[in-house]
Amino acid sequence: MIKYLIKRLMLLFPTLLGAAILVFFLLRLVPGDVCEIRLAGTGLYADPAEIELCRKDLGLDQPIFVQFFQFLWGYVTLDLGKSMWTGAPITHEISLRFHLTLQVALMSTFVAIIIAIPFGIISAVKQNTWIDYIVRWFAIAGIAMPSFWLGILIILGLLIGTQEFFGEPWMPPIQFKPIWEDPVWNISQLIWPAVATGYRYSAVATRMTRSALLEVLREDYVRTARAKGLVEKVIINRHALKNALLPVVTIISIEFAFLMGGLVVTEQVFNLNGLGRLFVESVGAQDFNMTQQLVMLVVLIFVMMNFFVDILYAWLDPRIRYS
Amino acid sequence: MATLLEIENLQTHFFTSAGVVKAVDGVSYTVDEGETVAVVGESGCGKSVTAMSILRLIPWPPGKIVGGSIKFDGQDLLQLTEEEMRNIRGRDIGMIFQEPMTSLNPVLTIGLQLTETLMAHTDITAKKANERAVELLGMVGISEPERRLVQYPHHLSGGMRQRVVIAMALSCDPKLIIADEPTTALDVTIQAQILELMKDLTKRLGVAMIVITHNLGVVARYADRVNVMYAGRIIESGSAQDIYYNPKHPYTLALLKSVPRMDQARQAKLDPVDGQPPDLSQLDAGCSFRARCRFATAKCAQEYPALEKVSDTQYAACWEKDNLEEKAS
Structure with missing residues (x-):
């Protein structure tokens, strides 16, 4: 087991290298660069000499392989470099936003789990009853509804709803404050994007829980458990659920890693300055350094999530011991 | 010995889109305390459904016990609430599965x-x-x-x-154990061990047992009494000796002939039961075995024969039960 996990961890390095090669060269296939955008961004004339100077300044005039190895060396020595757009250190730019994105991702995972697991169970146990139909309808609606649109609905709903009930509209805070500074403020701002993304996320997980559980409930060992005279709750929670959780864990982990890098539009709707927005801005500005490091970060998160899921698998299913 | 389990005219039907499948259609048998009773029959004859009906573990939909009674230890299991039934499962009745x-x-x-x-x-x-x-x-x-x-x-x-x-x-020291094909999935060498173990334990602990099997060898060796099932009904019942040496139903006869035996010449051909079991959703009023029966007469198509006494220990449901021997020879 330990050996397997170490092997899995080692796999991190070729994965990161592959990602580095891909993102580095693909970015440079796009015509133009950050200097042109910076100096002639509005389409007006820019002095070629100045652009040359800017390029030299950012090291873009060097041969591409030299640039690549500088990037790699910087990554290995944990010197992520500076943003080509703002000039601020990338570590600083990311750490400003990382905890916000992480918090929203964690909260929406939490929302997803507390919706998906109980609803998935109810819907499987009461298969083809009205409860099941409602849960399935609710889940399909969640898959069909884009989270940013739901986000807009939530904001409108909050404004109109509070107006109706309290006489004056209440708006969730717009300025971000970290949770350690003002927890109430922080939660009342971030809960809404967490619900908006968590709902869609839960929809996928609910359907997975339902179908996995339905399959397990047909297994012989569930019949054995019934023949032992156990109460239904024990049969579901102890005998069936643990067997049904593997695919659910997979879905949840993939979605979580996805949220860490892909919350672009929802962040926009809720005016959150997270990694998603930073991603879009750096791509738009052709800020190679920033984009590269963000991609590397997301790759790292994905690999770590997979690693974590492997451990979880082994815990859930003793037959998986990775020898 | 006192009667522990008394199944009376049990009917378990499955309501499928293709029609009502009468998996168990009027089965009655009893099990005394400490007794081992075998239920024999080919796949799909309803022997497992009978067992699952005793524990009320027939999944609804599509299955449902539509008639009869199952008296266990003085109470009718079919009248109990789900919670009372749950207390019986595992505590008073233990179950051993096939796989x-x-x-x-x-x-x-x-x-x-x-x-x-x-x-x-x-x-x-x-x-x-x-x-x-x-x-x-x-x-x-x-x-x-x-x-x-x-x-x-x-x-x-x-x-x-x-x-x-x-x-x-x-x-939980049950009074009854239901073993549904307990050895079918095991290696032959292991089968004997498991059977010996079960026989030994049930005798020692005084537990009654229902063994469901299609293996007549198991029956001969371990069961006190045997019920032969065909198409949802019991067609013959008797002591292991009765069934083995003096079968009174053509199906039992055919089953016995289809088993390889050590005391026959090696070249002797096995004699399988011809044809297929009937579709349980398409049964008519006549005997369900008649299509595969060598002894069938016109009467067999009109009325299903009742399970009637042949001797003190043996019952058979066949119009021709008294003429089998002469006809067979």
């Missing part, structure tokens, strides 16, 4: 699966339950029982798992 590879939960330890039955039905402490589990594993002949408690089913072979299943069924 030991899948009937144990792969993600729970042997210890947990053994003790949970005890914990569910008695006020035993966890420590005492563990001790009892060790004792049970020793009883079914599993070595190093303490170590097994923390192991998972995939650590054990098929025969060992079936021993664990037997230990589970015995854990």
Whole structure:
């Protein structure tokens, strides 16, 4: 087991290298660069000499392989470099936003789990009853509804709803404050994007829980458990659920890693300055350094999530011991 | 001996889109205390459905017990509430299933699966339950029982798992054990061990047992009484000797002929039962075996023969039961 996990961890390095090669060269296939955008961004004339100077300044005039190895060396020595757009250190730019994105991702995972697991169970146990139909309808609606649109609905709903009930509209805070500074403020701002993304996320997980559980409930060992005279709750929670959780864990982990890098539009709707927005801005500005490091970060998160899921698998299913 | 289980005219039907499948259609038999009763028949004849009906574990939809009564220890199981029934399952009636590879939960330890039955039905402490589990594993002949408690089913072979299943069924000192094809999925060498074990334990503990099987060898050796089922009904019943040496139903006769025997010449051909079992959703008023029967007469198409007494211990449901011997020879 330990050996397997170490092997899995080692796999991190070729994965990161592959990602580095891909993102580095693909970015440079796009015509133009950050200097042109910076100096002639509005389409007006820019002095070629100045652009040359800017390029030299950012090291873009060097041969591409030299640039690549500088990037790699910087990554290995944990010197992520500076943003080509703002000039601020990338570590600083990311750490400003990382905890916000992480918090929203964690909260929406939490929302997803507390919706998906109980609803998935109810819907499987009461298969083809009205409860099941409602849960399935609710889940399909969640898959069909884009989270940013739901986000807009939530904001409108909050404004109109509070107006109706309290006489004056209440708006969730717009300025971000970290949770350690003002927890109430922080939660009342971030809960809404967490619900908006968590709902869609839960929809996928609910359907997975339902179908996995339905399959397990047909297994012989569930019949054995019934023949032992156990109460239904024990049969579901102890005998069936643990067997049904593997695919659910997979879905949840993939979605979580996805949220860490892909919350672009929802962040926009809720005016959150997270990694998603930073991603879009750096791509738009052709800020190679920033984009590269963000991609590397997301790759790292994905690999770590997979690693974590492997451990979880082994815990859930003793037959998986990775020898 | 007092009667422990009395099944009266049990009817379990499955309501499918293709029609009503009468999997069990008027089955009656009794089991005395401490007695081993075999239920024999080919696949799909309703023998397992009968067993699952006793425990009321027929999944609805599509299955439902539509008629009859099952008296166990003085109470009608079909009249009990679900909760009362749950107290009987595992405590008074233990169940052994056919497929030991899948009937144990792969993600729970042997210890947990053994003790949970005890914990569910008695006020035993966890420590005492563990001790009892060790004792049970020793009883079914599993070595190093303490170590097994923390192991998972995939650590054990098929025969060992079936021993664990037997230990589970015995854990609460049940009055009756239902074994549904307990040895079918095992190697031949292991089959004999398991059967010996079951016979030994039931005799020693005085537990009654229903063995469901299609293996007539099992029947001859281990059962006190035998019920032969065909198409949802019992067509013959009697002592193991009656059934083996003096069958009174053509189906029993055919079954016996289809089994390879050591006392016959090696070249002798086996004689399989011709044709297929009938579609249980398309049965008519006549005898359901007549299409495959060598002795069928016009009467067989009109009316289903009742299970009638042939001797003190033997019953058969056949219009020709008294003429079988001369016709067969």
